[in-house]
Amino acid sequence: MGIIITLNPMNIVIMAGGIGTRLWPMSREKKPKQFFPILSEKTLLEDTYNRFVSRFGVEKIYVATHHSFGAMVSQLLPILPADHLILEPERRDTAPSMGYASAILSAISPDEPAVFIPSDHYIGNIARFIECLEAGERQILKSGQMIDIGVIPGFPSTVLGYTKIGKATNCDGDIQFYKFLSHKEKPDFAKAKEYVEAGDYLWHASYYMWTPRKFLESYSLYNPEMNEILERIRDCLLAENTEKIAWLYSQMQKISFDYAITEKMNPDNVRIIKGDFGWSDIGAWDVLFSQLKLSDASPENNIVKNRCVLQDTRNTLVYGQEGKISAVLGVSDMIIVDTEDALLVCPQGKAQEVKKLIEEIRDKGWGGYL
Numbered sequence: 001m002g003i004i005i006t007l008n009p010m011n012i013v014i015m016a017g018g019i020g021t022r023l024w025p026m027s028r029e030k031k032p033k034q035f036f037p038i039l040s041e042k043t044l045l046e047d048t049y050n051r052f053v054s055r056f057g058v059e060k061i062y063v064a065t066h067h068s069f070g071a072m073v074s075q076l077l078p079i080l081p082a083d084h085l086i087l088e089p090e091r092r093d094t095a096p097s098m099g100y101a102s103a104i105l106s107a108i109s110p111d112e113p114a115v116f117i118p119s120d121h122y123i124g125n126i127a128r129f130i131e132c133l134e135a136g137e138r139q140i141l142k143s144g145q146m147i148d149i150g151v152i153p154g155f156p157s158t159v160l161g162y163t164k165i166g167k168a169t170n171c172d173g174d175i176q177f178y179k180f181l182s183h184k185e186k187p188d189f190a191k192a193k194e195y196v197e198a199g200d201y202l203w204h205a206s207y208y209m210w211t212p213r214k215f216l217e218s219y220s221l222y223n224p225e226m227n228e229i230l231e232r233i234r235d236c237l238l239a240e241n242t243e244k245i246a247w248l249y250s251q252m253q254k255i256s257f258d259y260a261i262t263e264k265m266n267p268d269n270v271r272i273i274k275g276d277f278g279w280s281d282i283g284a285w286d287v288l289f290s291q292l293k294l295s296d297a298s299p300e301n302n303i304v305k306n307r308c309v310l311q312d313t314r315n316t317l318v319y320g321q322e323g324k325i326s327a328v329l330g331v332s333d334m335i336i337v338d339t340e341d342a343l344l345v346c347p348q349g350k351a352q353e354v355k356k357l358i359e360e361i362r363d364k365g366w367g368g369y370l
Helices: 044-056 067-076 094-106 126-143 189-198 212-222 224-239 242-250 285-296 348-363
Strands: 011-015 061-066 085-088 114-118 121-123 146-151 162-172 175-184 201-204 270-275 279-281 303-305 308-311 317-319 326-329 334-338 343-347
Touching: 011 044, 011 094, 044 061, 044 067, 044 114, 044 126, 061 067, 061 094, 067 085, 085 094, 094 114, 094 212, 094 224, 114 126, 126 146, 126 162, 126 175, 126 270, 146 162, 162 189, 162 270, 189 201, 212 224, 224 242, 279 285, 285 303, 285 317, 285 334, 285 348, 303 308, 326 334, 334 348, 343 348
Parallel strands: 011 061, 011 114, 061 085, 146 270, 303 317, 308 326, 317 334
Antiparallel strands: 121 279, 146 201, 162 175, 162 201, 175 270, 334 343
16 A cells, blocks of 8 residues: 655644653752753753654644743744643643643644644654654544554553554554554553563553544543533633633543543554654653663763762762762662752662652642752
């Protein structure tokens, strides 16, 4: 079967409203990880934006974020049109956020495919990543199915979702589409280990592709209460009643799209691409360290930022702060992150549990350090 050439690039919606609690104390509520230069000299948000702008054009890119981050986004991406900045009234997780963005896009191009792109991912092979997205767009236009991308899991992660796939159904060039069998979000370690060993589960990379109309129809089918609110929000958007939109948005359940929609979907309406473009979710310090040491590690397998002196230290990440020297002696397999008002020290094997520290800090009434 020949490949259908797409003449009109799909819309890109960059999701940049999260807090990134597992990268505390660098990532904070007022300035989360997507606004820091973690992997390069550019911020994660800029790196994500730059992957698409030359191929898709600025007119095809939107950024969805919390309203308090709007000024930071505009400062980092000055050529982004003001009406392409989707400001969420409050944080309600990805189901409300994606529904809100779909409601906005449905008034602009309801049947034009769009993809939701997290702002905090590492992509090793950008050209291959774009090929996967464009193949997904063609499949949507041809079949009307929702397209999602999974990647082969490298270890049993308890902070990612897992997509079970069946047999390959068709291909677009050398990109294959697989039957979607089920989705399980954030399993415990034993279940995650079982999924990895089974071989037919992929890490869910959160690249949902569909048309705005189809996204909204999925809320109608699988989450009627949220759909009712989204319909009212669409009416308010047409009437430019922003005050009522904020109130309506606050009434939606705080839940991810995975729990609210994906786990309930008819598998026949979904196809999965097995991504092979060098993917990593920069969601925790151990994951960041694993990514950085591929190119920047010292002979002792250490990664250091700013002025650091390390002796008899191996396989350790040290983030110092400007204007201060960090000295580390006789440790291995550690994460050390020093900021102006907070210090994190933990074994790499505990890095995924930083979120528990956040909960205790909040319980102690020290939320100002978050």
